[in-house]
Amino acid sequence: MRITSSCGQDLAVRIKGRKRAALLCVAAGLAFWPGATMFAQTIQPVISEYTVKADGRFDLTNDTLTPVAVVLEPKSFSIGLDGKGTFRPLDPSIHVELSTMSVRLEPHQTYYVFYKAHANTLPAWFTVYAVFSPIQKGDGVKVRIMLPHTVYLYQKKTIAKEAIDVQNVAYLTGRDTIVCDLDNLSPSLVRVQEVSVAGGKAPVLANGFPLLPHSPRHLEIPWKQASPPSYVVLHFPHFDVKEPVSVKDQ
Numbered sequence: 360m361r362i363t364s365s366c367g368q369d370l371a372v373r374i375k376g377r378k379r380a381a382l383l384c385v386a387a388g389l390a391f392w393p394g395a396t397m398f399a400q401t402i403q404p405v406i407s408e409y410t411v412k413a414d415g416r417f418d419l420t421n422d423t424l425t426p427v428a429v430v431l432e433p434k435s436f437s438i439g440l441d442g443k444g445t446f447r448p449l450d451p452s453i454h455v456e457l458s459t460m461s462v463r464l465e466p467h468q469t470y471y472v473f474y475k476a477h478a479n480t481l482p483a484w485f486t487v488y489a490v491f492s493p494i495q496k497g498d499g500v501k502v503r504i505m506l507p508h509t510v511y512l513y514q515k516k517t518i519a520k521e522a523i524d525v526q527n528v529a530y531l532t533g534r535d536t537i538v539c540d541l542d543n544l545s546p547s548l549v550r551v552q553e554v555s556v557a558g559g560k561a562p563v564l565a566n567g568f569p570l571l572p573h574s575p576r577h578l579e580i581p582w583k584q585a586s587p588p589s590y591v592v593l594h595f596p597h598f599d600v601k602e603p604v605s606v607k608d609q
Contacts, residue, residue, distance in 0.1 A: 399423055400464075400491040402506040408550070410513045413476040417508040419489055421464035430461045431472065432488040439575045442568060446486065452479040457487070463494070482516040482548035482572065509550060511569060518549040520598045523570075528602045530587050531609040537588055539578040539602070543570045553594045558604070559584030567594070 399422035407415050421427050435450040441529050444513050449455065458473040462583055476485070491504040522545035543549060554565040582588055593600040 371593050373470055380552075393596055400427060400429075400504055400506065402489050402508055404541075405507065406509050406511070408511045409476075410515060411481060413512060415510070416471055416473045418469055418471055419462065419464060420423060420469040421491075422467060423493075424437070424466050426466060426494045426577060427464050428461065428492050428494050429464055429470075430490045430492075431457055431459070432490060433457070434486050436484070436486055438569065438571055438574065438576075440575055442576065444486075449485060450483075453483050453485050454478065455485060455487070459531070464491075476512065476554065479564075480550065481512055483512040484548070484569070484571070485510055511550075514547050516547065517597055518545050518547045518595070520544075520595075520600065522547070523549075523593070523595070523600055525593065525600055525602050528591055529605045529607045530582060531607055532587070533609045535582055537578075537582050537591065537604060538582040539580075539591055540575065541570070541578070541593065542575040543572060546572045548572055549595060551593050554578065554580065554602075555592045555594065556580060556582065556588045557592070558589035559586055563588075 360435045401418075401420045401422065403420075404416050406608055407413065407417070409415070419429055433449045433453075433455045434446045435448065435453065436444045436446045438444055453476065455476045456474060462470050464470055472487075474487070478547075486507045489506050489508065491506070493501055495501065522543060524542040524544055525539065526542075527538065527540045529539075549570050551570055552567045554567070556563040556565075559582075563580065563582065563584075565578075568576070570576060580591075587606050588604045590601055590603050593602075
């Protein structure tokens with residue numbers, strides 16, 4: 360997976376058979392200037408997942424014609440009910456070792472950053488922000504672009520199906536939207552791999568997302584088909600949760 364200097368939705372909706380969209384924009388923090396051309400710095404992969412410890416790599420690429428300076432900033436974060444991230448300094452219980460904290464990228468250069476990470480308590484998660492700044496002389500406008508590489512450290516034991524509480528699954532006819540509330544009642548980290556909605560001519564699929572320990576999540580999925588949806592299926596790594604959809608005139 361590759362992320363460029365643009366931002367998409369965490370819960371991107373698609374129709375079955377279409378190419379899967381890149382998921383999760385964790386507050387990419389883009390800065391724009393009127394009339395400026397779009398910069399083409401990239402980081403990949405966007406997300407990496409490990410059990411217990413991380414030993415990985417991400418790639419920084421400068422596809423522009425000018426050199427850029429890159430500073431790396433590890434951050435901890437929380438995820439709100441709407442799926443948006445709130446970032447803060449790295450928690451002292453998470454230990455991240457990067458092969459470098461800064462690098463100069465020449466035009467069309469790719470640089471590999473290696474890292475190791477572990478935490479005092481599992482599960483754990485963090486983001487390494489790559490802050491790209493153009494190297495230029497004079498007092499011209501400097502545009503900084505922040506792109507994330509997010510790491511999840513999973514516990515060894517898998518989560519039980521009974522730990523997922525799903526409520527208020529409804530199709531709001533006035534908004535053409537399916538809403539759903541779910542809660543992870545366990546101390547474990549788990550990922551919803553995909554959400555599928557059936558009831559029309561073709562299933563509507565929505566990209567997955569992490570469900571943090573003891574954390575709720577509110578989902579809203581557009582529904583543009585003529586007939587109402589019949590049920591929602593949340594696909595987890597080792598089980599599925601299927602819930603009927605009620606219809607409400609809102």
